[in-house]
Amino acid sequence: MQSALNFHRDARAVVGNPVLRAGFRGAMDFLMAKRAAQFPDEGAFAELRAAGEAIRRYSLARLPDLLEQLERNLTANGIRVHWAETPEEACALIIEITAKAGGKLVVKGKSMVSEEVELNHALAGAGIDALESDMGEYIVQLAGERPSHIIMPAIHKTKEEIARLFAEKVPGVDYTDSVDALIQIGRRVLRDKFRETKVGLSGVNVAVAETGTLCLVENEGNGRMCTTVPEVHVAITGIEKVVEKLAHVPPLMTLLTRSATGQAVTTYFNWISGPRRPGELDGPREVHLVLVDNGRSGAYADPRFRATLQCIRCGACMNHCPVYTRIGGHAYGTTYPGPIGKIISPHLLGLEATAPLVTASSLCGACGEVCPVKIPIPDLLIRLRQQSQGNAASPLIPGAGAGRKRLMATAMGLWSRLYGDPGLYRLFAWVATRFRFLAPSRQGAWTDSRAPLKPAARTLGERMADRR
Amino acid sequence: MSTGMPPPRSYPAKPADVYLFGTCVLDLFDPEAGVSAAALLEREGIRVHYPPEQTCCGQPGYTSGFPEEARRVAAAQLSLFPEPWPVVVPSGSCAGMMRLNWPALFADDPQHLPAARAVGERVFELTEFLVHVCGTRLDDRGGSRKVVLHTSCTARREMGTHLTGRALLAQCAGVETAQQAREAECCGFGGTFSVRQPDISAAMAADKAEALEATGAEVLVSADAGCLLNINGTLEKRGSRLRGQHIATFLLGRLEGRS
Incomplete structure (x- = not known):
């Protein structure tokens, strides 16, 4: 928990x-x-974020309608929509989809909502393995940890720690702290798993209601693999991620990638608009979207x-x-x-x-x-x-x-009485300044790292009164 | 508020009278700064009125999640500024509370909301007022000093007054202003944050102290007394030679050839 x-x-x-x-x-x-x-130009940034804010506020103002429109158009595109009010419901849905597909393994692209609902834990409970395919998530999973950043999950790890982790946990790998070599090791392991798995899972950056499209940005290509190679693709996201129009996507993605990693655009931009159609040679047979409330x-x-x-x-x-x-x-x-x-x-x-x-x-x-x-x-x-x-x-x-906490509430109540009553405050301030030599040398947490506070000899109020 | 710079403000002509709101921190811990602020304003030919009943803007309660307690304190200030004069506040943080957060604090209190808005609109941070309303010209009589300026987060991100302190220092011919690393980063004070999250606050304050010390400046100057309590307390505990001074005290000292 x-x-x-x-x-x-x-x-x-x-x-x-x-x-x-x-x-x-x-x-x-x-x-x-x-x-x-x-964002070198403050004015241009201000305009862009005003647009981003307006799009998000507009989308939220119409959220119930947009979600219905999204469901209609996704369904028309052949994407099956599932609603989950709780993390447990979300996990149960994904377990059921995986079981139906006969899957024993889910290969995952990066998804914070899947972390939020603790999907890996739930899958394990159902005897299904989960494998993270985003390099940062893969590292964190190998280490048995959780992401420490929503964009850079393994940002807390040094290169050397990752090298030791790979040498210890990945069969047949010797210690190397060459970043390129480490990435190649990860890719090799994952590439085989993409071929092997029946179910790929991904997050969603934006869902477009009018076209029934799921947008996914990523840099490693693992998102494209997860969403196209396995027979079944399950996308999971929060109910707030919907916008009305395709035209709303570019400003948001421009803001997203520049704000997140300082990239003008990501290496991959996936627009997912349905399963494999008759006559197409690749793509998943089934696409599901799980919309989470939580x-x-x-x-x-x-x-x-x-x-x-x-x-x-x-x-x-x-x-x-x-x-x-x-x-x-x-x-x-x-x-x-x-x-x-x-x-x-x-x-x-x-x-x-x-x-x-x-x-x-x-x-x-x-x-x-x-x-x-x-x-x-x-x-x-x-x-x-x-x-x-x-x-x-x-x-x-x-x-x-x-x-x-009683102490805090009492302190705030006292403060309010004292500073809400000028006469009482003057009396308090007079005492505090005249008896300032009594100021304690230990003042709770304040003095753990600071010298104690000591009132002045006379208050500003008194000194201003003298000047008149 | 709190999502970037406020829109540019239009400033009145220089008035004959102003109110000074000294803030609770200056009243108890740094009255010299309040007296210096009054002297700087009087130097502009302005009469300074200091309502003796003033106490605090209410910020500690407001930011800690105690709006009722904060309203009681803030409401006690509302009748103290009856004339339509500007209210000058020698603290970006308190000025920001009065100007930008009083309307939110009193949003559901129709009895006090009009006065809170009316007073709040007349609130100016001291350096902002000196630069934009008074067009202050400083005749620097001090010696050669290396100074580093710390600007509070409120001044920088809510009030947009981070440049006015710098402009005043730039007028002092003998003052060299040093640049600190990560200037825009918070000093870790944050009111009750400093005691409710003491470990994190102390880490932030220590980093700030280090950055300030690394400039080799002889004096630290700030327009915010809250930050100064935190930074000075940290510097003193570290055994540092550097100390912070309120910018009003420092500037008046320059005019009088003292600092």
Whole structure:
């Protein structure tokens, strides 16, 4: 079960690990520079992201209609559409499709929704092997870990760690830390599996309602293999990924690839519009789409949280996040780490399991500044904090009040009484300044890394009164 | 808010009177900065009014998820600025709270919303006000100093006032402004974040301190007292020689040949 309940412990472990810290810092610096190079003109970027935001907001405003239209047109194209309200339903559907095809192995392209529903675990329970074919995901799977970044799943691993992992886990491989050689090893292993498997699985970047098309961007060609070589292709995605028109795809993909990896375009762009047709020589015999809700309709129904679903999963918010840069992805304990993870996970998992995440932001705004579809992430975090403290409970987010601690609530109540009453505050400030020599040398967590706070000899209010 | 630079703001002509909102941090921890801000404004021929009942903009409660508590504090400020004068705030973060977040805070409170909006619209961050409204010209009488500027995230991303502090420093002939690595990165303060996520906050503050120290600057200058509490506390604990000063204190010192 995913949960952020060990967040403080896990974050502290990474903060204290210089190798991981340096690795994340270097990788994030690299990704930020790559992205910046793709948006040299501030005005052009502002226009493009305004278009991206408008498309996503328009799509969400019409979401129920678009989903119905998408289902109609996918069905007309021969793609079978399945709806899953929960992770369990999604997994059961995919297990059933795989079993019907007589499959013992599912070869997977990169899909964060499949991570979200913990598909590999469910497949294993049904006696079906899952093999990740995205190089980063393959590494993470070999290591028995989870992705630490939604775009770069193995960003937490050094080249040497991967070399040791391959030597240990891949039969017949000697230690090499040549990146090219490692990639060739991975490709060789995977190539055989593509031929062998009956079921290929992929994610979806955008689903187009008017044409019934699934769009998938990728750089390694494994996505193309997963979606064309096996007899059966299963795509899985969240219900929010739909747009109305084909014309809505280019602005979103331009924003996605530039924001994510600093690429003007990805190496592969797959448009999937149905199974193999009569007379065609290749392509899958069956194509399925599993549309997953898993808490999204709760976020959708509350107008204060709907913007959460604008996300196109580029990962720029985590690349630019000073918190993610310090602790990496695993510490969050959830499928989606970083700023987007902090605002989406409470809807997927409830606040009981995610309360520590909503406080894990200095609200610096770097995420909102780079978000290609202008999700006001800091504002949403503030609203989630209200939910978590039980101060503005929406029935649509499970676990309201889960983050409330008596000490914090009492402190806020005292602060409010004191600073809400000028006379009382003056008295407090007079005492605090006159007795400043009593300021303790240990001031809770503040003084773990800082010198203690000491009030001035006289307040600004007093000094300003003197000047008159 | 929070998704990039605000639209350019139109500025009024230089007024004869302004209110000064000193902020709770300056009131208790750095009154010198507030007094210096008043002196810089008076130097422009402006009368400075300091409502003695002022306390805090309400930001700590607002950003921590306690809107009711924040409203109570913010509401206590709303009647303190009855004249239509600008409200000058020597802190980007507090100015941002008053100007941009008060409307959201009071959105469901029709009794206070009009006043919150009316006051918020008149709020200016100090360096923004000096540059854009006063057209301040600084006559630098200080010696040769190497300075590094830290700009708060609110000033940079919400208020768009990250360039005005730099512009004022650039007017000081004797001041060399050093460039720090990752200038736009947060110092790790974030109000209650600093004590609710102390490990992460400390890591951010340590990196910031290191970047500032690496510039070889003699003085750190900032228009945000909250960041300065965090950075100065961290620098002091590290045994660093570098210390931060509020930009108002620093600039007034330059005019008087002190800093």
